[in-house]
Amino acid sequence: MSTTTVKEILAGKSAEILSVTPDISVYAALELMAKADISAVLVLEGERLVGIFTERDYARKVILRGRSSRESSIGELMTQNLLTISPNHTVDDIMSIMTENRFRHLPVVDHGKLVGIVTIGDAVKAVMEEQRQTIAQLSSYIAGDLTT
Template identity: 60%
Template sequence: MTTTVKQVLEIKGAHAHAVTPNATVLEALTQMAERDIGAVLVLQESSLVGIFTERDYARKVALKGLSSKDALIKDLMTPNVCTITPSHTIDEVMSIMTQNRFRHLPVVDHGKICGIITIGDVVKSVIAEHEATIQHLSSYISGDIAS
């Protein structure tokens, strides 16, 4: 059985944290620290206009010596965000993340944000699938289930 993004979001929850383009980096970092997350979506009204991640902070703020109190998200976010849909499989998501070196992918369905999938969510899902397969095979081999 192949797990879909929709199934992962049903377990994880569909909430995605967001800031506006005019928020400061400090505001975004505070929200990320309080929620123990590695990225926030950037929304203009209800439209996704970017994503701001720990990697953006490290490469675009810290290394350039900018001030987190003064720098605005709109100047440092990653625009043109790659998104996925609830119908994507975890295998497809893993491929997208690996090819593009993404750790976070917003989930969008018909223009509406449904959540965010992280590399950790993908790993947990793959492990759960493997554990289920192992359990099934163990039961089959020991004769606990019919062929």
Template identity: 55%
Template sequence: MSTMTVRQVLDIKGHKVHCVAPGVTVFEALALMAEYNIGAVLVTDGERLVGIFTERDYARKVVLKGLRSAEVSVGDLMTPAPATVGPEQTVDEVMNIMTDKRFRHLPVMENGRLAGIITIGDVVKSIIDLQRRTISHLSNYIAGDIAT
């Protein structure tokens, strides 16, 4: 049983990444997240990844502190220099990172450039798909064994 790589996951789900500039207001970032039904946006300065802003950042840094999302910028509240993964890493490796560090979103970098984002949902889906294929393979093997 082999595991998928991050590249294979991105090839299936797509490489589209939603990014905002550090000066964008939290309100604007939340509107983008709501529009695309996503839990995080990457913060970029030109082509350079400088941070990540997540629903968790909003809940803990805006709501709990009584800030106004229309008046504070993403750059002030983002998680700077986020952990990243590479396209050749396995889903198992990503799952371990996410579990150990309690991350739900990891930017994917390839040759210093943003190549996508992998989420906990992507990881779970790929593991379920792999288990389905394994069960199907074993069922076919057993059915073939019984038929002979």
């Protein structure tokens, strides 16, 4: 059971939140995503979170429908009605939410303000770090027992 919180995950990440506006072209958003080596971008109107655009959205809503990425806007194709999490959620919470809803990115909102995004990769890294720490503690405990 993981006790790491979203707040702790965000503390280890860059504070920069990459985002686009709904009127930007899909092509421009894809350029940004490629340059930043990310697979999703949040969509904001001012400071208000209105959607997310992912590589999956691109594949299913642009490519498979024969649309043009240069002529389509993010606002037409983004995923809306987002599920968000708070900084107090745990890694177990987010892994459960991601698994049940079949997505890999969760925007983090604190008191109505967007504070970050957590990915499935972030969750896996947190679990691996907890396991590494547990193994180190157990190894130290065992080594201590063997030397007494």
